[in-house]
Amino acid sequence: MASNSKNESVQNTPFQNSPFKNTALSVPDFKRDDVELLKRETLHQGFFRLEALELRHRLFEGGWSEPMRREVHNRFDAVGVLLYDPERDALVLIEQFRAGAIDDAASPWKLELVAGLAEKGESLEDVARREAWEEAGCKVTELTKLHTYYPSPGACNEQVTLFCGLVDTYGLGGVHGLDEEHEDIRVHVMPFANAWELLTQGRLDNAMSLIGLHWLNSQRASLRAASQRALPKSETTKSETDKE
Numbered sequence: 712m713a714s715n716s717k718n719e720s721v722q723n724t725p726f727q728n729s730p731f732k733n734t735a736l737s738v739p740d741f742k743r744d745d746v747e748l749l750k751r752e753t754l755h756q757g758f759f760r761l762e763a764l765e766l767r768h769r770l771f772e773g774g775w776s777e778p779m780r781r782e783v784h785n786r787f788d789a790v791g792v793l794l795y796d797p798e799r800d801a802l803v804l805i806e807q808f809r810a811g812a813i814d815d816a817a818s819p820w821k822l823e824l825v826a827g828l829a830e831k832g833e834s835l836e837d838v839a840r841r842e843a844w845e846e847a848g849c850k851v852t853e854l855t856k857l858h859t860y861y862p863s864p865g866a867c868n869e870q871v872t873l874f875c876g877l878v879d880t881y882g883l884g885g886v887h888g889l890d891e892e893h894e895d896i897r898v899h900v901m902p903f904a905n906a907w908e909l910l911t912q913g914r915l916d917n918a919m920s921l922i923g924l925h926w927l928n929s930q931r932a933s934l935r936a937a938s939q940r941a942l943p944k945s946e947t948t949k950s951e952t953d954k955e
Contacts, residue, residue, distance in 0.1 A: 745769040749778055760785040786869035790838040791826040793857075793873070793923035794849050795903075796880040797938035800931065802906055803847050803880060804920075806897045807888070822899070822909065824919050825849070826871075839874045846887055847898045851876035857926050862918050873923060877934070903931060 750765035762783050767776045794803035804822050812819040827842035829835060836854055843849040857873045880900045888894025909915050910924050927934075 741769055784867040787828040789828050789871045790835050791824045791873045791919040792839040792843055792876045793824050794876050794878045796878055797934040799880055800903050801880045801900055804899045805846055822915055823917055824923050835872050843876055846896050848887055849878045851878055853877040
């Protein structure tokens with residue numbers, strides 16, 4: 712006979728006797744001191760650097776691993792910004808050729824969020840605002856930091872910091888980018904619903920866009936409500952045709 716007892720229900724869960732049930736994952740067990748770097752060698756130095764590391768590290772069950780070789784791609788840290796217009800419930804995506812996707816069966820032209828590399832001495836917020844202007848012609852009014860993450864920590868040291876930037880999408884579009892960086896970037900402005908459909912279809916297939924849109928899906932109602940509260944009363948009733 713099945714029991715309705717909450718305590719019995721908890722006791723019968725498959726993880727009840729797991730040795731990891733009390734592990735405090737918010738505090739890492741190991742730190743940088745638990746890795747011994749034996750040798751570092753530069754294999755290639757171009758715009759990015761490829762290094763070979765010989766190292767060993769502590770093991771979960773105690774002791775040290777055998778020395779091993781790992782190749783690491785050294786990149787500059789990057790910034791991405793999800794450009795969102797809460798008044799129109801619209802966002803900005805950019806489309807450009809990506810060399811890393813040259814063999815993609817669908818297309819090496821990818822739909823993405825605005826993004827760029829951090830330059831020395833430049834704050835992450837400044838990078839977000841600069842890239843929004845260079846790649847999409849957008850002036851960001853407000854920035855919110857979402858996450859900092861490693862897109863591929865198994866072989867790359869790059870960290871990406873992702874922001875949401877509030878913008879006015881009125882009149883945006885066209886082709887942007889810096890000639891000296893060989894950028895050819897087409898700007899798309901679309902309702903959130905259309906962007907979400909592209910995501911579910913697999914057309915948005917990079918981590919930055921996936922993380923940004925999933926965050927926006929959970930936060931857009933509050934962003935839109937805050938935007939309406941911030942507008943003067945006369946502005947909240949102004950139609951799109953009035954603005955045109």
